[in-house]
Amino acid sequence: xxxxxxxxxxxxxxxxxxxxxxxxxxxxxxxxxxxxxxxxxxxxxxxxxxxxxxxxxxxxxxxxxxxxxxxxxxxxxxxxxxxxxxxxxxxxxxxxxxxxxxxxxxxxxxxxxxxxxxxxxxx
Numbered sequence: 863x864x865x866x867x868x869x870x871x872x873x874x875x876x877x878x879x880x881x882x883x884x885x886x887x888x889x890x891x892x893x894x895x896x897x898x899x900x901x902x903x904x905x906x907x908x909x910x911x912x913x914x915x916x917x918x919x920x921x922x923x924x925x926x927x928x929x930x931x932x933x934x935x936x937x938x939x940x941x942x943x944x945x946x947x948x949x950x951x952x953x954x955x956x957x958x959x960x961x962x963x964x965x966x967x968x969x970x971x972x973x974x975x976x977x978x979x980x981x982x983x984x985x
Contacts, residue, residue, distance in 0.1 A: 877904070
């Protein structure tokens with residue numbers, strides 16, 4: 863169900879009336895520099911308002927994206943829970959083999975000797 867589109871209020875007409883009243887009050891001509899600056903400001907404002915409207919997604923589109931994101935998170939949670947359950951049920955693959963301290967010392971000495979010999983006789 864989509865929300866009905868509401869018409870944006872036209873502030874441009876109110877602004878035009880306010881500028882006309884201001885111009886009459888201060889007795890400004892139509893070609894006065896201040897009036898031209900006000901018109902330039904209005905052009906600038908319309909440009910940036912159009913950019914903001916173009917960049918901001920509609921609420922329905924945003925709501926649909928949030929719904930898809932929530933569904934993806936829910937699916938991820940379910941799949942993660944299933945994977946964790948499968949890992950818990952799976953027995954450890956055999957006995958862990960530990961390296962003894964003597965074997966580690968022997969391997970370190972062999973590496974040191976091999977490094978020394980390679981450095982000594984390698985051109």
